[in-house]
Amino acid sequence: MAISNQSQYTKADFESANDIRWCPGCGDYAILSAVQGVVPALGIPKEKFVFISGIGCSSRFPHYMSCYGFHTIHGRALTVATGVKSINPDLSVWVITGDGDGLSIGGNHLIHAIRRNQDFKILLFNNRIYGLTKGQYSPTSELGKKTKSTPYGSIDNPINPASVAIASGATFVARTVDKNVKHMMEVLKKAAAHKGTAFIEIYQNCLVFNDNAFEGFTKKDVKDDHSVYIEHGKPLIFGKNHDKAIKLNGFHPEVINAANGNIKETLVHNEHADDRGLAYVLGQMGVENEGLPVAFGVLRQIEQPTYQERLFEQEKLAKEKSLSGGLPQQTLEQILNAGDTWMVK
């Protein structure tokens, strides 16, 4: 991708003239603003951005950007993105999805796009509810959740998006939250710089159907004690007074008191670890394991050939082999005339 050093764009260049139809106060506004704040400085020509979405509140996103966009069908944005990138690898493709779109109806495609290391960003807005269809439980809704479709409470175990991504072999996995725009922008920048699938789970508040779903770690008085912001090479220390730390006891993370000089035992984050284990442990904290802080930041970032690199490498080799006579058929004429033929006079 052609990258120039100086930015020729401002945020306004990426704002569309379309009226935004999300509910007032929706977390989606913050995400839109963060994306529009990050993309101008990436040094990518505006016409090379493509935003592709499925169906759901989040999937209206492409209409609010002034770039190329494709608002597709429910759950399938990743498949369309796969085709787009396979024809034009030079494009910067961003897929916008939600917890219902990406993990329920589109769950299959999520696994496969990630395992192939398709070179696009996946922004999964997780509000733990179906918003556009007016309030049914989603695959990330907590057990026992009462919604329109679960008046007696949900009996489904929820899925953890980060765990799915890591298990699928994601080369970039991060988590951020709509309330922390600064952090969200940092994560988006890192995702933009990543080569291959960049999966970002964004906790997003739906104030109409699932308000305060994340207040347990976003509310002012508790957030510092219930969340840990992780950075590569840095110890996992958190708490209002920076007095809590995470240590690993075997495979199990534990909270220890950092004020008492336990700093040596503190887990130090390594986002580039080849092994997926650490990312998996961190991604589960506070989501699948109660009593631990939720980790925000880049859980995993490793280098691996992308699907597109492998695709074009294979094509290049086939062309070279063909030119050197290593393949029997080269031209249309030769292909049509291949095999056993005979003349009729």
Place this chain on the structure above:
Amino acid sequence: MTLTEEKKEKKIETLEEATIRFAGDSGDGMQLTGGQFTNATAIVGNDLSTLPDFPAEIRAPAGSLAGVSAFQIHFSSKEIHTPGDILDVLVAMNPAALKTSLKDLKPGGMLIVNTDAFTETNLKKAGYEENPLEAEINQKYQVFPIEISRLTQLALEDMNLPGKVVDRSKNLFALGLMYWLYTRPMDTTIDWLKKKFSKDPVILEANLKVLKAGYHYGETTETFISNYEIKHAKLLPGKYRNITGNEATVLGLVAAHELTGLTMFLGSYPITPASDILHELSKYKNLGIRTFQAEDEIAAIGAAIGASFAGGLGVTTTSGPGICLKSEFTGLAIKTELPLIICDIQRGGPSTGLPTKTEQGDLLQVMFGRTSESPIPILAAATPGDCFETMIEAVRIAVKYMTPVFFMSDGYLANGSEPWRIPQINTLPKIEVKFRKEADGFYPYLRNPDTLARPWALPGTPGLEHVITGVETEQITGKICYDPQNHDAMIKIRAKRIAQIENDIPDIKTIFGESKGDLLILGWGSTLGSINAACEQLLKQGYKVANAHLRYLNPFPKNLGEFLKNYKKILIPEINLGQLRLLIRAKYLIDAQGFNIVGGQPLKVNGIVEAATKLLKA
């Protein structure tokens, strides 16, 4: 080896045509045997038509009725249309094969059986209480009981090969024998074996020995009094190759990739009988054709749509069940007006149905199987070779009118073969593709007044940034729009856009018969051969009958309504319960009658002749 050297004192009878079937267990190599016989027959210059017929199970229990695999070939010194209704020769490698195929052998026909396979166990598995070869079968047919397994063993006895290897080559004995019986040269099979076993000289030697043993058996034993010659057919001059429908479909796609200059992208998911298209097209990466085996049918079409959005030529290949899964995305391609080729290689249904058998059951599904008003062009190939030209035409329409297009084939066309006159490259149509470049005056839905196509504006083009969506959009601007008048207008524009393609396709014409008459036999798709043959017979009998065939199922040719009025009665034979008939009756208010047999097999010529005669006399 030439024919004259081999004939010795046995006399050669000249025949006009023959229909033979190799039938055996799934593991007996009948498809390979039939394929080899076909190649040799093509090289001789006969016209031919084949019908491979194999079970859906990879290996059904050995010796069982369900496990019978058969390959039928009809070849002639005249032009022929079908793989044949009845058999002149049946080669039955075991009792189950005899049981399933004997009903198709004509009285007095030749029955060649491998008696070694007629053991008590095999007879029981085939449901025979006693050995049919010892019964009155000998009075009805010319039976040639041959110990094929033992003769194969004898041919190889000095080679010390494992019993399994020996047994596996017995099909070549049968092939060699049939080569002698029909005076075919063995060269194509010898060359093929040499290539296939170039790294395994022992197996090669064994296979050649058995093949020749079969040939010499026919020549030297007293069993056969004569053998047969079928002179080459007078086909149109040119260079020919034998081709299956799936092969021709692939060649059509390769040609379209070259003729359009677009990068072809095939998104596909394995499904019988379409998978071979994915396999074959995947070999052409050197031409820049990109193939993607997706995680499911939906992803396959989604990726193809994404490819077209980005300026490639999206293609997806499947069969009926896959079309069901692709319906929602097909609607999106219709709504966003992107070119796309959707190939439906139909098979028996509903549901899983008969995966390896043929049917024309999907016409109404591809015509109507989506939400709301979602018109789409539909083209159907009529013969294996016709898949080539029909595919190029489908691509031409898709690109010119910015629309997804259905390409219809079926299991019979996909696997059946015929001699195909290889086209000259310079006779293929040029397909012009225009991408929008100018930003001035650009709107995503500002249509070309002639074609009503919207501009193809590719991501990456400065100044044309726009969003396309499945949500209803405003005319011209393409912005989301819920206005009632706009929706009504868009629905009607979409309908008109496809309907007006009738101005850009050829009129329908009669194939056999006069332009006016008592009866028109109208068909579509793979029934062409059977209908042609039936019409020829009826004409010989003096009936005022004609036939015509539809490649374009949507829109229909512009003259179709007028054309149908030239005949007093209309008969529409289909391998479904009357799907084209429903469309014809609805559109033209004509009392068309049907001939409908849905048995997973091509229609029999005699069935059509009977139905036509009955209708003519009614």
